[in-house]
Amino acid sequence: KMVTSNKQPDKKIVKMAEQNGAVVPQRTLLGEVNEHITCPLCRGYYIDATTIVECLHSFCRSCIIKHLQVKSYCPVCEMMINAAKPNIKLDKALQDIVYKLVPGLFQREMERRQQFYASRPGPAASATPEQRGEDTERIIFSPEDVISFSLEYADVTDGDSISSKSSDSNECQAQPSGSRRYLQCPAVVNISHLKKFLSMKFD
Incomplete structure (x- = not known):
């Protein structure tokens, strides 16, 4: 039980x-x-x-x-x-x-x-993996977890199609990781904090 x-x-x-x-x-x-x-x-x-x-x-x-x-x-x-x-x-x-x-x-x-x-x-x-406590399908972060992510600017015009956006996305993914800058922060960081961070960067 x-x-x-x-x-x-x-x-x-x-x-x-x-x-x-x-x-x-x-x-x-x-x-x-x-x-x-x-x-x-x-x-x-x-x-x-x-x-x-x-x-x-x-x-x-x-x-x-x-x-x-x-x-x-x-x-x-x-x-x-x-x-x-x-x-x-x-x-x-x-x-x-x-x-x-x-x-x-x-x-x-x-x-x-x-x-x-x-x-x-x-x-x-x-028992299933989830029943055994080995669930790997869900991505649920705890307040103690730390993540690193990259924010990239997408130069997209009104006339661009979805296919061109997907192509641009694939090109970004093909770039070497060394050319990207990552932000390390708590996994439960508020979006408002990220907005303030970006605002400070571009001021």
């Missing part, structure tokens, strides 16, 4: 608002969207988010499976569900959103799974 416990970190996300005809970013506390990314059953952040197809309510996979073992209706709207063959589906899009919004949740969950299966070689052999 795997037990997860998720604390609610003090992180902010950005939402857009319209002021005087212009779109302006506004900061919102993560707590304001918690109701949309937490399981109604365990009150923790979604882990293996699973959605009931008929009513589209979502839960942690382990939570909804345990619920359906004793009851045959949705915990939220009480719509009747075939407990013998429930129509539920993993919601990877929702789970990706949760992992990206909550700092460190993805890394902690992968560590828990690795520890769980380390002492259980039998079940580990039949």
Whole structure:
């Protein structure tokens, strides 16, 4: 049995608002969207988010499976569900959103799974890489991660076609890495900080 416990970190996300005809970013506390990314059953952040197809309510996979073992209706709207063959589906899009919004949740969950299966070689052999905590498909950064990236100016005119843009992109990729300049920064750096950085560079 795997037990997860998720604390609610003090992180902010950005939402857009319209002021005087212009779109302006506004900061919102993560707590304001918690109701949309937490399981109604365990009150923790979604882990293996699973959605009931008929009513589209979502839960942690382990939570909804345990619920359906004793009851045959949705915990939220009480719509009747075939407990013998429930129509539920993993919601990877929702789970990706949760992992990206909550700092460190993805890394902690992968560590828990690795520890769980380390002492259980039998079940580990039949588990998927994601179930074993070896998920390499998702790219989820933690606040402690550092990345290096390159910002390049694209000289594109209005008459250029998509194909020419793709060609220019391929030419840029073919350039030796030594001719590029990279910026090293935290993986969770805000876009507003990058805009200020570029503004200072070109002033």
